[in-house]
Amino acid sequence: MIPTAPLLSVVNLSVMRGETRILRGIDWRVQHGEHWAILGANGCGKTSLLAAITAYLTPSAGDIAFEGQHYGETDWNEVRLRIGMVSNALTRRVPPAEDALNTVLSGATAQLGFWTREAAVPTDKALRCLGQLGVRKLAERRWDVLSQGERQKVFIARALMADPRLLILDEPCAGLDPVAREHFLARLRKLATRKCRPGLFLVTHHVEEIFPEISHVLILKKGRVLAAGPAEKVLTSENLSDAFGARLTLDRDRHQRWRLVV
Numbered sequence: 039m040i041p042t043a044p045l046l047s048v049v050n051l052s053v054m055r056g057e058t059r060i061l062r063g064i065d066w067r068v069q070h071g072e073h074w075a076i077l078g079a080n081g082c083g084k085t086s087l088l089a090a091i092t093a094y095l096t097p098s099a100g101d102i103a104f105e106g107q108h109y110g111e112t113d114w115n116e117v118r119l120r121i122g123m124v125s126n127a128l129t130r131r132v133p134p135a136e137d138a139l140n141t142v143l144s145g146a147t148a149q150l151g152f153w154t155r156e157a158a159v160p161t162d163k164a165l166r167c168l169g170q171l172g173v174r175k176l177a178e179r180r181w182d183v184l185s186q187g188e189r190q191k192v193f194i195a196r197a198l199m200a201d202p203r204l205l206i207l208d209e210p211c212a213g214l215d216p217v218a219r220e221h222f223l224a225r226l227r228k229l230a231t232r233k234c235r236p237g238l239f240l241v242t243h244h245v246e247e248i249f250p251e252i253s254h255v256l257i258l259k260k261g262r263v264l265a266a267g268p269a270e271k272v273l274t275s276e277n278l279s280d281a282f283g284a285r286l287t288l289d290r291d292r293h294q295r296w297r298l299v300v
Contacts, residue, residue: 043106045070045204045237046091051100053086053261060086062261064100068254073230073238075248075269078258079282084241087258088206092121105203119147122197122236125208129189134182138192141181142167145199167195170232171225187218191225198236205229205236211247219247227251245273245288245296257281 044067051064061083068074078084089095091102093114102109104117132141142164168174171191176184184192190210197205211219230238230251240252248255248269255272257264259281265272273296275288287299
């Protein structure tokens with residue numbers, strides 16, 4: 039059955055904190071099957087937008103709906119189970135002595151820490167999720183000895199435990215060396231092409247991390263939408279120069295990967 043409601047609908051979203059307007063009249067619609075990159079300079083509102091979508095930041099005005107369920111009219115704790123989140127802020131909260139398998143198991147209830155999970159959570163599913171990211175061999179490895187790239191893959195496996203409809207990746211390549219980054223992005227490309235894949239939001243500062251399976255791009259500037267739509271139309275030298283306040287030239291390499299020339 040084809041879903042009738044969009045995956046995500048954001049209408050006239052504004053966020054005020056004191057006298058500061060963080061987000062200004064954001065309109066954004068995401069359809070099922072789309073993968074998005076979210077770009078913008080520091081302070082443009084990316085983090086606040088994600089926090090509003092996941093109901094950790096209360097909007098001052100506007101409407102957010104996820105698969106037709108509206109913020110303020112729905113138990114958003116249940117909605118969050120359909121939205122996987124991978125960020126450095128969350129990975130820092132994993133207990134150092136916890137092994138990777140228990141980290142993944144905790145994703146079934148979206149609670150960090152092995153003590154929060156129920157005994158009925160299926161171990162075989164957790165191992166399959168680790169396998170999808172190519173890190174099943176790390177199941178018994180302690181969190182504090184995993185590399186940054188391994189932690190990111192384990193945390194994506196954790197997010198997949200709840201069969202999310204949307205997977206938000208907040209600067210997932212931060213801290214990775216060039217080789218580790220390429221291996222990590224290769225895994226994301228495989229995830230993006232799976233038959234029962236979640237929609238992906240890739241939040242990044244770096245256009246070279248936007249792999250070909252990313253179909254759409256949202257560019258923010260000073261809390262507003264500068265441009266949004268298909269990647270081929272939105273990713274232009276003019277839009278990026280405007281967003282980052284510098285003369286930039288956008289190009290593609292022989293593998294059709296984006297690259298930026300300052």
